[in-house]
Amino acid sequence: MSDDSSQPLISDGSKHQQEEKIPLRESLFRYLGLLFICLITFGSYYIYDIPGAFGANVLAPFYHTSTINYGILYSVYNFPNMIIVFFGGYFIDTLFGLRKGALIFCSLVMAGQIIFAISASTRLFWLAVIGRLIFGLGGESLSVAQSTFCASWFQGRPDINLAFAITLGFSRIGSAVNFKTTPAIADHANIPTAIWFGAITCGISFVSCIVLILLDVYRGKKDKKEAVTNDPVKLTDITKFSGSVWLVCLAVVLFYIPLFVFVTNGTDFIQAKWPQISPSAANTLVSIPYYTAAPSPVIGFIIDKVGRNLSWMTFASVLMAVAHILLTFSSLTPYVAMIIMGVGYACMAASIWVTFPVLVPNIRLGTAYGLAFACQNAAVALTTLIVDAILQKTDNNWYYVEGIFIGCALLGIMVHVILVLIDIKEKRINVPSADMKQKVKEINKESKPILDTSINQ
Ligand SMILES: NCCCC[C@H](N)C(=O)NCC(=O)O
Numbered sequence: 001m002s003d004d005s006s007q008p009l010i011s012d013g014s015k016h017q018q019e020e021k022i023p024l025r026e027s028l029f030r031y032l033g034l035l036f037i038c039l040i041t042f043g044s045y046y047i048y049d050i051p052g053a054f055g056a057n058v059l060a061p062f063y064h065t066s067t068i069n070y071g072i073l074y075s076v077y078n079f080p081n082m083i084i085v086f087f088g089g090y091f092i093d094t095l096f097g098l099r100k101g102a103l104i105f106c107s108l109v110m111a112g113q114i115i116f117a118i119s120a121s122t123r124l125f126w127l128a129v130i131g132r133l134i135f136g137l138g139g140e141s142l143s144v145a146q147s148t149f150c151a152s153w154f155q156g157r158p159d160i161n162l163a164f165a166i167t168l169g170f171s172r173i174g175s176a177v178n179f180k181t182t183p184a185i186a187d188h189a190n191i192p193t194a195i196w197f198g199a200i201t202c203g204i205s206f207v208s209c210i211v212l213i214l215l216d217v218y219r220g221k222k223d224k225k226e227a228v229t230n231d232p233v234k235l236t237d238i239t240k241f242s243g244s245v246w247l248v249c250l251a252v253v254l255f256y257i258p259l260f261v262f263v264t265n266g267t268d269f270i271q272a273k274w275p276q277i278s279p280s281a282a283n284t285l286v287s288i289p290y291y292t293a294a295p296s297p298v299i300g301f302i303i304d305k306v307g308r309n310l311s312w313m314t315f316a317s318v319l320m321a322v323a324h325i326l327l328t329f330s331s332l333t334p335y336v337a338m339i340i341m342g343v344g345y346a347c348m349a350a351s352i353w354v355t356f357p358v359l360v361p362n363i364r365l366g367t368a369y370g371l372a373f374a375c376q377n378a379a380v381a382l383t384t385l386i387v388d389a390i391l392q393k394t395d396n397n398w399y400y401v402e403g404i405f406i407g408c409a410l411l412g413i414m415v416h417v418i419l420v421l422i423d424i425k426e427k428r429i430n431v432p433s434a435d436m437k438q439k440v441k442e443i444n445k446e447s448k449p450i451l452d453t454s455i456n457q
Contacts (some may be wrong), residue, residue, distance in 0.1 A: 032165055033149075034154075034167070036212035036375055039205055039212075041146050041174070042157075042170065044142055044174075044203050045175045046175065047198040049175055050195060051074065054182065054191070055267070055279075063128060064127045073129065076136060077132055078384070085143075085368075085374045085377060086370040088140065088144050088370055089141070092141075093366040103210070105138035105142035107139045108134055108135070110205070113199045114202075116128055116131030116195055116198070117195045120177055120195040140377060143171075143369075145366075147167075147369045148176050149212065151163055151365055155357055156440060156441065160354055160357070162297055162301045166300065168293060168350070169297050173293075173294055176293075179290075182198075238371055242422070243422065245368060248359065248372070251352065251415045252352060253272040256376050256379070257379055257404070258409050261384055263290070265384075265387060265391075267283055269398050269401070270285055273327075281289055286333055286338070291342065292339065293342070293345055293346050296345075299312075300350040303351055303433070309354060310429045311361055311430060312351035313347075313348060313416055313419075318344075319340050322340055324339045324405045328398075328402040330396070353369075358428050358436050358440055390404075
């Protein structure tokens with residue numbers, strides 16, 4: 001990617017880099033692009049937890065099926081994504097290119113939700129499963145495309161952390177809003193209408209994707225300096241990823257298990273431990289981390305100024321461990337633990353995804369994000385199964401399940417400590433932001449010939 005024109009640093013290789021002033025028009029253009037980068041996943045984040053917003057006790061009888069079958073609506077999303085999302089990233093880097101890839105994934109998300117909505121209108125559960133499966137074929141890969149767009153548009157700029165944090169904060173608003181609007185629409189109208197509303201949010205994302213592609217064509221022309229040839233990306237490239245990339249993937253897994261798996265099952269846990277809390281308040285409680293992701297841009301802005309992403313990631317895993325320890329062993333109101341978890345999520349979301357452009361060259365970004373999301377989906381899917389099995393076998397003894405979450409969070413802290421030790425030598429992801437940006441430039445120079453994203457679309 002040759003978007004050096006947007007690089008604000010004068011690269012003299014020394015510590016005393018100065019920041020160039022970025023023209024206002026240039027920034028406005030980047031933030032216009034960011035608005036559409038945010039919007040392309042709004043629909044997919046909104047619809048992901050539509051089954052969760054109803055709950056098994058409402059949706060299973062609606063489809064005349066059992067509450068165990070209800071879980072299939074999630075597993076058909078996560079299980080295939082152990083593999084598919086990795087290939088999604090790989091195809092972005094090779095076959096489709098970023099723009100075509102984003103459009104294909106966005107279409108799959110919308111088609112999946114339309115089929116899910118038709119299934120609600122006809123009350124056919126097998127059709128709902130097919131709809132969720134098709135959504136899964138595009139949903140995660142679309143997030144890979146979004147991260148790659150964000151990295152392409154903001155690479156080398158001093159506000160890249162902010163951009164990533166805005167993207168995630170915005171998407172998570174979609175998740176949180178769903179928990180409120182879906183039951184409300186179902187109450188005022190009916191269940192199919194609430195699911196069709198999800199299809200409308202996907203339509204908005206689809207139109208936004210088309211606008212983003214047009215803007216990206218313009219950006220490609222604007223940023224391009226010279227046509228450069230690219231060495232083809234091979235699947236075996238992942239073997240060339242450094243140890244730090246694999247450790248960051250492990251950190252993703254260990255952080256997102258106690259987040260995603262807890263949020264999916266947390267309502268039952270809250271009600272088991274605090275029976276006085278109503279089902280709707282328990283629903284609100286578990287979605288607190290998604291609400292607190294909204295201010296993550298503020299944290300992203302601060303990280304842009306101070307850098308040291310790894311320290312923020314470590315802090316986030318500590319908060320995750322503290323939150324689960326409080327939920328398990330204290331009788332303190334669960335609001336405290338859920339807010340701590342939310343602050344941890346906001347810090348992690350604003351810091352971890354930005355480390356990839358420093359660790360892998362642009363030509364392999366899609367593959368790297370695909371790898372991280374594939375590991376995350378595999379871990380979430382497997383842990384969900386394990387959690388369900390433990391709860392069934394132990395007659396809902398949440399201590400065992402919480403043991404898994406606390407264990408993951410503590411292991412996550414250890415992984416971060418190892419990363420910190422490695423980074424003392426490598427000085428890549430725990431350094432001031434100006435130094436990180438310098439490293440991004442270096443890694444892309446080293447990996448020549450460099451792919452210009454504007455060519456491979
Ligand atoms: N199903 C919701 C989309 C998840 C996308 C991706 N796997 C992810 O985890 N992104 C980061 C995040 O914090 O949502």
